[in-house]
Every structure is written in C-alpha cells, then in structure tokens.
Amino acid sequence: MSLARTHRSHPLWYAYALHRVSGLLLALFLPLHFWVLSFALTDPARLDGFLHWADLPAVKLAEFGLVFLLAVHMFGGLRLIALEFLPWSGRQKAYAAAAAALAFLVAGLFLLRAV
Amino acid sequence: MLDLRLYMLQRITAILMAPLVLTHIAVMVYAIQGGLSAAEILGRTQGSLGWAAFYGLFVAAVSVHAAIGLRAILHEMAGLRGTGLAIFTWAAGLGLFAMGARAVYAVTAA
Amino acid sequence: MQIERHDTDILILGTGGAGLFAALHAQQAAPEQKITIAVKGLIGKCGCTRMVQGGYNVAVGTGDSVERHFMDTIKGGKWLPDQDMAWKLCKTAVERITELENEIGCFFDRNPDGTLHQKAFAGQTADRTVHKGDLTGIEIISRLMEQVLARPVEKLEEHRAIGLIPAKGGEGLAGVLFIDMRRGAFRFVRAKTVLMATGGGPTMYRYHTPSGDKTMDGLAMALRLGLPLRDMEMVQFHPTGLLAGLGTRMTGTVLEEGLRGAGGYLLNGDGQRFMFDYDDHGERATRDVVSRGMYAEMRAGRTTPNGGVYISMAHLGPDKVASQFKGMVKRCADCGFDLAGGRVEVVPTAHYFMGGVVVDPETRTAIPGLYVAGEDAGGAHGSNRLGGNGVANSTVYGGVAGDVMAADARAMTSLRTPDEAVLEAEIARARHPLTRKAQPIQPLREALMDAMWEDVGVLRDAEGLKRGAARVAEIGAELKEIGVADDNLAFNLTWHDWLNLQSLVEISDVIARAALWRENSRGAHYREDFPETGDLESSYFTVARQVDGETEVTREAVEFSIVRPGETLLKEDEAETLVAAQ
C-alpha cells in the first residue's frame, strides 16, 4: 500500500519524520565535525586542507543541506516546545510549514553567501 | 522508554540550544563569505573565554540532547530496551561530549 | 460434548448500566466474593445504556419531588406499572445520580450557577432530566466501565449466555452455560447468584433502534427456564428512526426526540404535514401518538421513496439546526443525509421493551439464585416508558441487584449442583444448526422483521396478531431446518446469527400472544379493534410463561399498592405541572 493511503499521510506526520531524520543526520554528523575541528590542535595543516576542500561546489551544496538540517531541526523543535508548553493552537500545520520554509530560507542565505 | 527525567533533560537542552544554534548559524553565514581558513577561524576563537564558554555549553547540551534522541530512535526502530538501551545512551552522550570537548579545546586554547 | 467448567460466586450477564452497576456494588459490598462479569461483546460497549442520548430522570431540584416523578411514571405507564417498583425507581434515582457524580466520576451538564441542568421530556411535569449534552449514555457507561475494569472482577468478554441451568432437584439456579465466542467453545459457569442484565431490545421489528447485539437472549432463556414474563405486548416505538433503505444497518437508528420538540415538521410523501390530522399537538404529541400517525400515513400509501415519511428542519434555519443538533446533523452527514437543510426519510422504529421477567423490588425472581435488572425486568414502566426513565431504571436496579446478590452470596456456603440433563439439552439446542446443511439465515431474519412490523407492530388487531403469530411459528419451524457450517466455530457470527434469530423467534411468539390477550389499548399497545383504554380500576397486566414447551398467557390484576386511579400523591395546592408552557 502506498504511503498516500496510510494513517501517516498527513502533513504533521511528515513534519515528525523531517524532525527525526534531521536529528539523526545531525547526530551522525557531529562526531565528524568534532573530529575535524580537533585537528586545530594536532594538525592545523590538515584542518586547512579540509576547509579548502569545502570550497568545492558539491561540498557547498552538502553544507547547505547541513545548515538546512540544523535550522529545520531547531525551528521544528521550537514548534514542538511551543505545542507542549504554550496554550494549544489549531494552526499546527501552518507552523510546521513555516518551520520548514524558514529553515530553507536560512540555508538559502548561507548558500548565497557561500558562492 | 522516555520518562519524565529524560524528557525534561531533552526539552531543557533544546531550549538552551535554540539561541546557540541561531548564533552558530549566524557566525557561519558571516564567516563563510570569501571561503574558510583555519587561521581565520582560530584567530577568532583561540584564547577567547567567551567562545570557549559558548561552545562548551553547546557541546554539553548537544551531547545530552542527541544521546536522548538517538535512544528514542534506537528503541523505537531497533527495539533496544533495558540495560542495553541505558548503556547505549550513556555511551553516546559521553562519547559525543568527549569528542566535542576536545574540539572546543582545540579551537579555543591559547 | 466437551465443555469447560468454571466456578464463581457472583455472576453478572451484561455490561450495560445494570450489569456494570451490579458488579460495582457487589464488589463494594462483598469484596471477598469472586465476581465474574460476562458479556456478548466487549465490556462497556455492549448494551443500550451507552446509546442513551436524552438523559436521566431524577427528582432533584427545580421544585420536583419523588412523588411527582412517581405520578408521572404511573400516568405515563397508563396505570400498569408495578407501583412498588416504580416508587423504588424514583426514590433511589436520587441516590444513584449522586453516586454517579460523586463516586463514579460522571459530570452532568450544569447551569451557570453550578447546579445540575435539568430539562423536561414529554410526559413530565417538572424539569427532571439530567444529561450530558446529547451523549449522556456514553458518559455514564465510560465512567462505570473504568471503575469495573480497575477492580478485581473477572471478565469474560465475547461470552454469550445460552442457557440458565437450574440445580439438580430444582431448588434454584446452578449456573449459566456460555459459548466462548472467540473460540467457539462451550463453558459452564457455576455461581451462587446470577444477575441477568442482558437488556431487552425489540430487534425483531423491521425498523429498530437497539444495539445489534441485542436479540432478547435473556428473556428467551428466562422463558425456557419457566419464569413468568409480564407486559410482553408492550413494545415502545420511537417515531423518528432513520430510513436509509433495506441494505444498511443505519436504517432504524434513532434521530433524537428534540428535533420534533424544536419544531421540526413531519411531511408525507406528498410533502404535506399530516400530524395535525391525528392529534392537536401535531409533531409534538407523545411518541406513541406520533408513531401511530406516521404508521397510518404510511399504510395509506402517502410515503417517501423508501416507504416512510420525511422529517424537515430547514424552515428553522439550517445554521441554527446545525448548531443546536450538532451530533445528529453530523451523524446524518456521515451517512450522506442533510438534516439541517434538506429532508431526511424517517420511520417509526422499535425502541424499548417494557415487558420482562417478573421480579420483586429487590430484583429477585421466582427462582432462587437468579436476579434480573434493567430492560430484562418487567414492571417499572407498565405500558409505556418515559424518556429518561430507562437509564434510571437500569442503574437503580443494577445497583440494588449488586447489593442483594452480595448479601445472598455471603449467606450461601456452597454452589448448587447443575441439572446435567438441562445442560446437555441446552448444548444440543445450540449445536442444532451445526447438524444441518448450511443455508443463508438472513432471509429468515428479514421475514421475521417483516412479520412483526406488519402484524404485531404499531397498530394491531386480532386478525393481524393471529396471522403474525402464525408467520412467526412458520419462521421458527424453517429456522430448525437451516444449518450453519461447523468447520470453524471461532468467532463464527453466522452461528450466532442463528442463535440470535432463535431467541427473537421465541420472544416474538410471546409478544404476539400477549398482544392478542390484551383487548384494550394502553400506552405502547394499540388495538384497532379495541381502541379504548378500558377501565383503569380493573387494570390487568399479561403474564406469559412456558409450560411443557407451550406458552401460556394469563392476566393478573394490577395492585394499586400506593395510589389508585383518580388519586394522586401530590398535595392539593401543588401545580399540575412545573414545566413552563412552550
């Protein structure tokens, strides 16, 4: 049965999925991030190597993705915190869409500055 | 799986990180222009107690937050429970914190 | 035949208002006794208390009194109620509603000042009906269900009772034979005391409101055991059952009373209002009068495409209707009908069964160890039940039964030994269709519903009743020849359809016979050949019992133990009615 025909086919489930996937990918990226930065102490040249590598367009696109993941996880998370700790709002779908759009905007800004 | 204590830890770290993430993104957007270099980054951060505190806090919060998040995923998607799940959570949290602390030290130590 | 045997102290059949209250009270009164509750479906989901929309009649506040509630009940029942039962109903309802609020956790609608909100249904002389919106039954049953689920009560769900098994030597009831429906296995449960609270439910009529699980199983078991059944001709029809054609279970389900009260029109197939041709109150006349008017109109052929009449609310303003009757409008919309702005086809629908087992006000029957409460018990309503008295009756007498059974069970030291011959006979009866060639059952069920609707329904006469009884007998004979495939008895609904139909046929026969015996018109029972009420002083009620496999009907004089016709318990200076004229 296609996804369109299950109990999951509604925007807020997709918002949940996005939050989970972004969180997971960020958590997997973090060790790599820490590892590279630690070269500042042990092997500064290697760090510079990584940073130059980051000038490649494909890597910039990947960085755009990372910024999007970070932003969408944060904005989506703020939506959830608001849902849990503020009086209920009936505009959950609008907020979820806004979180995604805002994240896209931030990541886009990053990309525009990067190129 | 997620009891009140873990839930609160995750939400508190989330709220704590919101401004940190925003700042982090702002710095990235600012710094990315014209390409990155180690000297540029380290020139900003090395010897700065402020950045050390900022990223130190960030690393501590994210270690807790990510460990609890991964715990939920592992429980719900892989069915891990009980002691195994507890060991994983601690390992993930401490591992992330150790790596993160080392990175913060690397970029901020004078 | 392999059967599982099981012992308990207090056994309760049914989980409507009566069954759940009995379990709760028994558990509170005698926590050391083992209590078992068995139900044909799921706990709290079976039974009709859950389906109560209107509310709960109780004389608290608004200047009302138990005496006034009692007088309304007696007059509504056309002087046929057992007065001691009606009195206990009205009196205990006051305690029961407080128990529901304070101990069970129900919350009924309030006035702005925080007191209970009460309204008046037809036939009431005070604002008396306590309610929770128009979903009162769900609030009551959900809260009761939680209480019972949380207590040490053994639960036998999807266990269908098929036989009340007397003790060897006949000194009382030994236990109950069940089919464990999920596995299709027989189980015999012995108990010191047994409450039958399976609910009546006249689902043998073409159009009916009760829950689909209600098929008169309890009354049929009581009949086979030889217990006397009273007022069996008294079937209440609700005027506005949804008419959506023959192929849907939606047909017959009730559209609430308030639609007519609010000013809804009933229109015949030609689009004309007709109720004023039958009664000065028009659509606002009582249930029985409106049902008869509609039936007469339908019989005259002025019908809608599906053979009923229309209810039309649009002249009141669709928006207003949509907000005032939100639940009803949504229910109709789910099924494809526009109640607020369009016309909806309706038909009188069999709603409640006033008749039942003869019991005393302590719920005891003629057989020691067997107690009956709720719609299975006769007497409290006489010939007609007032809206709001049904749920009061179930909860009041369910609680009484729980208390009484707890005390009686404590006084007993041992379980009774069952009459194995009756046990074997009941198993054979239930297995009968498994020994015949499988054939469709539904055509016979349809035939029964038509026979009862046409000949033993809203308008009755001797000729029709005799014809109806003959049709029922023929259906019963045909049913004996119809079989059910026995390759998998687990959750075998078709087997249960057969057993359901068997129960319905047995009780339909009694209804037709009792209706033939009552040669006057009272409350729900209307004889076109005897349209007069008859002398009130010499009022009688019918009693049917099975003797040597034959049903006998007799008449017994009503005992006016509290008030005689022409008298009242109200003081001279009390107003006739406290309800402001609409």
Added chain:
Amino acid sequence: MGNAVDIVAERETHMTVRVWRGQGDQGRYESFEVPERENQTVLDVVTWIQQNADPSLSYRYACRVGMCGSCAMTVNGKPRWTCRTHVQKVLDGGILEIAPLRNMPVIKDLAADMSGFFDKWVAAEGVFHPTATRTDEIPKIDPREERRVEIDNAIECINCGICYAACDVVAANPDYLGPAALNRAWTLVNDQKDGARDARLAAVSGGGGCHNCHSQQGCVQHCPNDLNPTASIAGLKRETAKSFFKWRR
C-alpha cells in the same frame, strides 16, 4: 423480503472489496465483489459479505451509530469507524481494502483484541478516584470554569481505539499508554472532584508515559469525534513538568 434487495442489487455496479482473513499472525487478503448501493457504510459492506458471500467472516460491531466504538477497522489504510463511514467517501478507484485495527492482536479476520488498549486505560489511571460519597451533595461547579472547559474538550471519547491504531509510537513502543488513555488521564487531572492527581501524574510519567509522544497527531487526524489527544498529552507534559520542578525543590 431479502429477495427484493438482491434483485435491485443485480442492476447495480459492483466494487472490489479486499478483506483481511486469518487468525493470529497468519493471514491474507481475499477479494469479494459487493454490490454498490446509494446508502452503504463500510460496516454494511462487511455485513453483506458475511451474510451473502462468506458466512465464516468474523468482525465486531454493536451500536451501528458511532456510540460504542466496537467496529473500528483499517479501511484503505486508515483507521475508521466503519458504521459511520459512507463507502463513497473512502472508495479508492472502485476498491475497498478492509483490515483489522492496527496495533492490536488479531482474534480472527477483522476482529482485534482490545484488551491491551483497556489495560493501558487503567494503567494510565484513567479511573476516577472519589473525594465524596453518595450521601454528599452534588458539588456546584461552574461549567465555564477553565478546567471544566478543558475537560469538555476531551471527554467525548468512545474508546474505539482508532487513535491507538493511528499512533506510530504505540506501534514502536509496546509500553506506551497511547492517546486515548492519556487523553482520559488529562480530563481527570483537571477534574476538581478527583482525588488522585499526584498518583495519576506519576502513572503517566513512567517509561510508557506521556513523554514518549512525538506529537505526530495521527490521533487528532483520525479521531472520529474530532478530539485532540495530542493537546491533552501536551497538557500532561506541562503538568508533569511543573511537578518535576516541585519534586526537585
């Protein structure tokens, strides 16, 4: 008579209905051709199959008007009350696929075992604890009072199990109490007549408690009575969070 219905039926178009058949873990879909009618619910379709095509088909229903919550099934992938779901609203390309409710063990065919659902209802302390008796007055309570309004928004649950079936957390975490039980707990947390608030907050704060909810809102999406268990669970999260700080003081 039944014959008349069948004669009409022959002139009508048919739909293909795929019905899950089986006991326990074993099962498969079987196809039936069922006549379409103007007024027809999913329950009517299931009934038609049992009465006309396969007498061994098992399913559960009782009230047939959306009050008892017995007849919920998975219809074209989504949990629904079948008695009040008009076929025309869910028919997808002339096909109807009917399966038992998700997240519950199957007894047979379309009938699911709801006992776990109700066990969790009790485990969540979805049970009133009195502070008064039948001899006390019924308390005067302002119906517009904030906590009462909160209860009113959540109380009309018929425990049909649809939210429970629509919840991925229930599917993934066997201990999770689920939307319906937690929704009921929330109404009781707000009930000024109830005397077990602390015990209830503790009951919903354990390993299967309200904190496991990811606010996917499948429960809100599918509740046939338009209730909002996610909001109720959020309420529980708030109240337990408050008590978290209290307990720590």
